[in-house]
Amino acid sequence: QERVNIQSADESALSAVPGITPELAKAIVTYRNQTRLESLADLLDVTAVSPQNQPLPQPNPGPARPGPNAPPIPQPAQQPAAPNPQPAGPKLVSQDLLMEIADDLTAVSGQEPPSAININSASAEVLACLPGVDQQLAEAIVAYRKSAGFFPNIAWLLKVDGMNQQIFKQIGSKVSARSETFRILSEGKVTSSGARQRIQIIVRLRPSSFDTLSYREDL
Structure with a gap:
């Protein structure tokens, strides 16, 4: 089964891994946007997401149509854009949890x-x-x-x-x-003549196939 890449998987793919909750998946993606996850060990540093994206209060619109001699209405100060959520708080991935989920995850492509x-x-x-x-x-x-x-x-x-x-x-x-790399040795024997033949093949496994790295019959 192909493993989930913590460097590129979205929240949905991460939360499909047994042991990873939607909240943890969101925290992983948020942390990843701030700090590159070089290996599975970096999951031990993932922290909770700080809820900073609260809606900003709207200014009072004031009178709809001021009279011709009314002083100009001061314009409200421009509100800063809401910051992106930041990792904060306690770390979410314990050593025990990492041992539970690590076999379903990878930090490399392929x-x-x-x-x-x-x-x-x-x-x-x-x-x-x-x-x-x-x-x-x-x-x-x-x-x-x-x-x-x-x-x-x-x-x-x-x-x-x-x-x-x-x-x-x-x-x-x-x-x-x-x-992921294996050497396979096979031997056949003809009982009547005693003739033998050996072949050796070295293969590297992929998620749904394999590559032949070496093949020999002259053994």
């Missing part, structure tokens, strides 16, 4: 970037190359993965001992919990 590190398969040495992640935290990520199972989405990194929101925001756009 596939995950090829350079994204898969937190479900990367070694501690590779994870330690991420900004803010030292060797101790990298090993904690691998240990959590071995004890609790694969990460359902990147937000589950927040459950790892030593991980905090500051580090998570640094790495949110550089990691992925999904595998």
Whole structure:
């Protein structure tokens, strides 16, 4: 299923995601208009919308038709335009909510970037190359993965001992919990002659199709 892009989806598309209310969807769009959402981690900064678009009071029209010798009626001062709603108040997306909704969302168009590190398969040495992640935290990520199972989405990194929101925001756009490139190896054997044939294909999955990156028969 194609995920909803938090950088471009409208309120209707966002509120269709389980866990995102219409109020939260509106807040995400308003926040996005002020600050670019670089990764899913930035949803942790979304705050409530301040209701500033109240109707302005209309000036008193005064007498309909003044007499010819009446002094001119002073014109009311021009009212400033109503400001756009601004993000204000408490933050709306908790760590638990982000873990619930992150698998249905994305901050990139199409596939995950090829350079994204898969937190479900990367070694501690590779994870330690991420900004803010030292060797101790990298090993904690691998240990959590071995004890609790694969990460359902990147937000589950927040459950790892030593991980905090500051580090998570640094790495949110550089990691992925999904595998989209696979190597498929198939072997056939003719029982009577013992002849064997192997083929290997490497594919990259798309939302509704796949790309063949490599195909070999001479194995």
